[in-house]
Amino acid sequence: MNTDIQISAVTLDVQQCIDWVMSPECGGIDVFIGTVRNATQGKPVLRLEFEAYEKMALSEFNKIAQLAFEKWPVQKIAIHHRVGVLQVGEIPVVIAVAAAHRDAAFEACRYIIDTLKQTVPIWKKEIFEDGEVWVAAHP
Amino acid sequence: MRVNILAFGIAKDIFGGSTIDVELTNDATISNLKYLLEHRYPKLQKLATYMIAVNNEYALDGDTVHERDEIAIIPPVSGG
Numbered sequence: 001m002n003t004d005i006q007i008s009a010v011t012l013d014v015q016q017c018i019d020w021v022m023s024p025e026c027g028g029i030d031v032f033i034g035t036v037r038n039a040t041q042g043k044p045v046l047r048l049e050f051e052a053y054e055k056m057a058l059s060e061f062n063k064i065a066q067l068a069f070e071k072w073p074v075q076k077i078a079i080h081h082r083v084g085v086l087q088v089g090e091i092p093v094v095i096a097v098a099a100a101h102r103d104a105a106f107e108a109c110r111y112i113i114d115t116l117k118q119t120v121p122i123w124k125k126e127i128f129e130d131g132e133v134w135v136a137a138h139p
Numbered sequence: 140m141r142v143n144i145l146a147f148g149i150a151k152d153i154f155g156g157s158t159i160d161v162e163l164t165n166d167a168t169i170s171n172l173k174y175l176l177e178h179r180y181p182k183l184q185k186l187a188t189y190m191i192a193v194n195n196e197y198a199l200d201g202d203t204v205h206e207r208d209e210i211a212i213i214p215p216v217s218g219g
Contacts, residue, residue, distance in 0.1 A: 122218030
């Protein structure tokens with residue numbers, strides 16, 4: 001197994017992702033950590049709520065990881081994504097990519113986060129003091 | 140045939156629940172399904188875009204819907 005893909009309702013463990021991709025033949029690990037920001041366009045955000053179509057999301061994560069393996073010489077990929085209510089500063093997503101050389105790790109990690117934002121069926125709602133909005137739903 | 144549609148994100152708010160049932164002809168396409176949904180729930184047309192997934196894969200407008208398919212409406216995603 002060269003991928004560890006999880007959707008979790010509990011706090012993500014960054015170190016666990018790093019430990020999982022670490023391997024003797026790799027010279028580097030690139031890690032992307034998404035964090036809940038306290039504002040959107042200057043408006044304070046109280047918290048986020050994430051929802052996933054879990055079965056399809058796992059399948060889409062897997063597709064992205066397989067494409068990353070085809071495009072770059074990377075050894076191991078971990079993708080963990082949270083669902084549920086997240087407070088400011090909490091971690092919705094962790095991506096860790098291990099490769100023999102750093103360029104592949106950086107590029108594959110960037111590709112994974114950029115693609116997941118476009119294709120994986122997960123949704124976030126921003127909760128403001130005066131209302132709530134499903135992100136990206138409307139033009 | 141009667142098919143069940145799963146809804147997520149804003150689609151759940153628009154449908155007023157996490158699933159709805161719709162009645163389709165046996166050879167109905169994704170395009171037919173979208174037309175019917177938009178007629179019943181005009182707010183769908185206000186979305187930036189939305190897709191239909193069949194058995195956990197994004198479907199094309201010309202794909203045919205089958206009775207036992209798992210069908211879901213996928214409003215614009217915003218994970219990460």
